[in-house]
Amino acid sequence: MKKYISIITAAALTIGIAGCKKGYLDQEVNPNSPSVTTPQYTLAGALEQAASIQEEDYPEYAVWGGYWCNANDYVPNTQLAEFNVTVSNGFSPDAWTDLYGNLTNFNNLQAISTGVAADGNFQAIAMIMKAYDFEELVDNFNNVPYSQAFNASKYLFPAYDTGQSIYNDLVKQLDAAITLIGASGSATNPGTSDIYYGGNMTNWAKFANTLKLRLAIHQSNLTTNAAQADLASTASIGYIDATSEADAQPGYTDALGKENPFYVTFGSDQNGNPVFGYLYYVANVVAVNIMATYNDPRVDYFYAPLNGVIVTDQLGATHTNPQQASPIGTGLLQSPEQSAPVFSSYESFFLQSEAAARGWISGGTAAAETYYKDGINASFAALGAGSAATYEAQVNVAYPTTGTIDNQVQAIITQKYISLNGLFNLEAYNEFRRTGYPVLPQNPASADVAANSQTLPTRLPYTIDELDNNPTSLAQQGVINIFTSKIFWAK
């Protein structure tokens, strides 16, 4: 009997002691994902996300802006052709969620690097990229949460800030970032984790300065333009040029999930089979016609000729299914390893051209013309389309040096429009909304008889998620009409 008592007691004690061991219940550390990160890991991940958003999230602007048509489907998606993009019918722009997700990472990066002298460069990049993302948010949605964002414990239902107040603060943030770069000479270099510049902080200063220039140019219609007023203070830093273009290149490769984001969304998968985006989006007659006006050889790079010719489709047109139109071309779909442009040199040149034409930066008309040609050249180079000399020599392409500022802006924006095709659909649509150029067919904007409107949308609706999860703050933005509500800088 004693034997049994001792067995039971021993067994109970063993378990009991194991149970009492300190830390037995401390299982708070997740063994499956780390609870800490480094500035390097966060930076690399977030920079790649920013590039993917730019290249994947805006096919709707490509469709409305006249680059692409969504044609190749038996049961046509009528949302885009009919401009039927209300929150209630399931259309929800990816950009909102993606940008805030990306901003969360940059915000974390800023938080962990602020106050750490050695991490000054990370802090600066975080601030610059936050500005880059917030500008993108404003350009999509106008008023968005800014001052109350990223503070879940305090603001579960963050209020919205006006687009203009956000723009104004971004200028300050960019200036502060530029100062930080200058002051952090001995700080850790981000090195390979900086997948845009490999740690070249001078280029980051140019990126920040060019972004500031974009903020200024976007507000050209406004009488008060804080960004423009601030341009001079950092003019000496210069702007993005052919050697300082921001291209994401983490090491894209032809493997599942590791391809260039544009290539895998609109090209083919790792097995070489075309993906949905490639089959779905085809040449739009609008952009093709504009390029035809200028005998633009780039058309064969933006679109793949079928039997030697570019076959176009028209938004909302009825046709025999499936539409056999030209898919996206080899200038955009070069290889799964291609780098992903985030801020192109051609855009920078066209921004500088317009700024010079408007007298916001030095150089006047001559500089404007130079930048204009630089922009065209950079676009040809990016597509691998050879020399632009012949093209630029054409009368209707040449910079209108004697024209009015409006003529000059029209020329700049038209060329900018051609060069932004496919990779920068949002920015092309921004410039169209700001300047009205190039002249896109407005009446009707879609051949679909059921189209909701004869004109193109002026903005995207807010997302269904925001309606569900932040309704009170959203309601304060009033009723959004996608054909009349405008981004604050729009014409």
Next chain:
Amino acid sequence: MKKLLLVSLCFLMLSITQVFAQNRTVTGTVTAKDDGLPIPGVTVKVKGTPNGTQTNSAGKYTLNNVPTGATLVFSFVGYASQSVAAKGAVANIVLGVASGELGEVVVTTSLGIKHSEKELGYATASVSPKELTATAATNVANGLTGKVAGLAVYELDNSIDPNIAIVLRGNRSLEGNNNALIVLDGTPMPGALLSSINPNDIADVTILKGAGSAAIYGSEASNGAVLITTKKGSGKPTIVYENSIQAEKVAFYPKLQTQFGIYGGEPSNNAVTGFANYVPWENQQFGPAYNGQLVPLGVPLDSANGTQIMVPYKADAVSPIKQFFNTGITEQNDVSYSQGDAKNSIFLSAQNADRTGIVPNDKNVRDAFSVRGHHTDGIFSADYSVGYSRTTISTYIANNNQLGQYGITVPGSYVTTAGDNDLYSSILQLPAFLNLSAYKDPNSDQGNASNFYDAYAINPYWIVDDARRNEQRDVLLASLKLSLDPTKWLTLSYHLSDNYGIDQERYTKAEVDFTPYSIAAAGNDGGTPLDFATTGKSLGSVYDVYQYGDGTNNNPGYARIQGDALVDFHPTLSKDFKTDLLLGNSIYQEQDKYEITGSNALLVDNFYNVNTIGGQPVAAEGNYLIRNISYYGDLNISYKGYLSLEGTYRNEHDSRLSAAERSFSYPSAKLSFVPTDIIPALKNNDILSYAKFYGSLSKVGNININPYQINNTYSIANGFPYGSLGGLTASTENYSPTLKPEITTETEIGTELSFLKNRIDFNFSYYNSFDKNQTVTINTSTATGYSSELVNIGETQSQGYEFQLTGQILTQAANKFGWTLGGNFSINNSKVIALIPGSSGQLYLGDDEYAVVGKPFPMLEGTDFVRNAQGQVIVNAKTGYPTTSGALTEFGRTTPKYDLGITSSWTYKFVTLGAVFEYRGGDVVYNSIGQTLTFAGSSYYSASNGRQSFIYPNSVIQTGSTYTKNTNVAVQDGNYGFWQESQFTGTTSPWVTSGAFWKLRELNLTFNLDQFIKKTKYMKGLSVALTGRNLFIWTPKENTYTDPEFSDTGAGSSTRGYNDANELPGTRVFGGSVKVTF
């Protein structure tokens, strides 16, 4: 077996009994009527005196000093007492089971403790092994359905490896687990392991319905518990062999049209008739009416001038949808050995259950072995149990396969852009004129991927041949219990159990190579999906899953090891008071680990190994650990057997919570009163034989969070690592270390009444429970930095009534013909009391279901048509089409409000006929399959107007602000235009039907042939039975789609009532069994 379980209790009772010396000695053996085995522990008393004794382990007794002419009373809990005159020196007695003597029944309650039913202050129910296995269900859960008020067993699908959920008293938790805790021989086990248990091994199933009854089990039992007691050996060596064979056939096909062939919106209508032309490679059935002429099917095989298949354009006698399914066969062979006396017992069993499914190539084979024993040596006793089972499953890759929960997509078809191209939806698109047998071989000229006639769907036989999931589950359920009774008033015990399963799965998808001819015709009219137009190949895939856990591939699904130390004080303080104080400590650890590797780019056709792939393999790993230490006490005080009070208290420390929130405690109190034992007027009353009233108040914590959900983490950013470059991204769900357990507070009252000498039993209970501090994931504005947050918010109420009535209408003894009729009925009202403060008042739970403040949950919501104030559909004045409204409409709750079970058994001589009917209702179901069928044009509904234009029923036309009845605007096109292009099919409301059904759950006809084999020396018993399950289902007319019990949601999900093409059509099962006892 019950006898042995009760022995200990009887010894206790014996200790109170005093033995007085008198004049004469009587000896004898007491045996049981049901199995002829001796019963140990039977109380033998001389009537009117305190003189008595008990039978020993061999059922023998010796009673001294029996006066001549005295009456001996033999009594034993669970058996009808018997009185005999003491005539000689020997009195052998046969005791019969006391059916329905409520107060005498002993119930196995929490922690395996037995209580007399009288003492229980809460609702319980038990299901006997006979009831459980009456129709030879392979899963224990199926044997419970319809038999207990408040217990809902959901058969969520009828795949070869079905999902089953067991829910008691409806849903409480909005997003957490609402399933009952499964307890095997005293310790909780992973619920998913239920399918690994051989139902024939089960001795008793007791249902503890509410949170209160199971409070002592702690947070896991907040949804009630199902206690399973397995068989122990007893009596002389006995061998039982049982064989059953059952067939399974589809019983509920959707209602299909057989009038129209294929066409899918091509812009080419017949110039003369204006009706759609026939299109030979279409999947949608909006074509011309069948006319019997020969038509081409598909494009010419292999080349432009290859063979063109020509077929008669008329519906087959049996639709191809029906042709596809097989008759499944389940064969079970079961053998068990049992032997035991009061000191030692052993029970061995082996089972093979072999099932082929209704889908070709589907198989599920289970081999189960178990050994259980008991040993008593003086004050020491030990019980052990080991059960091992191996289940092998082979089936096709379903669209909703388990890999999805790891974020891994394994294609169940080669069409990667169309998510709905899984097996059943491919079958539903087959037109009525298709001769399916020509496509049985997916490698044949006609059936191969390149040549298959349909350009948009795939050959379903390709899926069952070439997209496979093979699984092997090895499950071990082991336990050891050591007990010590050093004195009369103290029992010490330690109980250790280890339950785990190892799940190994392999998903394989074959390579498909398209012919150059079919690639050239890609996307136009050939069979090649455009996705493969460049390479002509869809590469093969392989995924391997290895998981240590609950034997399934649930993420996470836990293995469990638990130790319970118990000290039970049961002193006799006074003659009138029976007291029992139990103090316990329980420590458990749950663990889950999985590893997955795979690739969608196999290099070599038909060679499935992740070593031989292009690109990089997909790999994933997960580790989860839960540890819990609890201390608890349970005090029972019973006064003269008619007034009992129980109080419990439990303190838990759980590793899932942060150090600050880890410890939490909760109490419960229960009271029961038996007036028939004390009020003179009710004593020995012929009408009211027994009455008990009870009530309880209880509080239980419930941890509805997974491990590691209290701290934020970072995960690998999409696409990373690139070479050696790593990238991390913040998690999208915000966790907080302040999370607390949910708290369920339940009030319960009830009564149990027996009438007419226990011929009629009636139970009633009412419960009202509130679940506060719900742990839910709320979606947040992404501007907060997270798209969701796990928080403690909201409160729900679950309140209901349960009735159970059993009557022996005719007793076999008196009438030769016996008839027992039972009914159980439950009403459950659920309500969301509070949700997110400062938000719109509803919470999305998944599958179109929401929690809405003030409404029952889960609430199905979806789109409806734009209607006027009278609810009439407003149609377009030109097209006659209705428009979808942007707002969400509430359709109703998706869990049944009413559940009625009717059991009946008729006995005549040696023949017994038993039946179980079940009704469920008060809920709605979203039949997404209706949408699929109508999209395909194969539903009967879509042809109900002969594909002609019709005026939308009960519609109005709006002119300004007035509505006029629509009498003249017919839909513009009653064919493709209405069913495909208008907003009708895409709207939710046409596919929402009542979820009500009546089912004949069980029917069995048993022949007990024992009396005919009496002269056989070696055979003790023989019975033959015919069995049937789910033989008939009756649904409201509007439901022409599928069994409303099915749901696409997993067993652990709080949502129900959402079915789609992932659930195969409902089936009926019928067959027979033979049971021989040696």
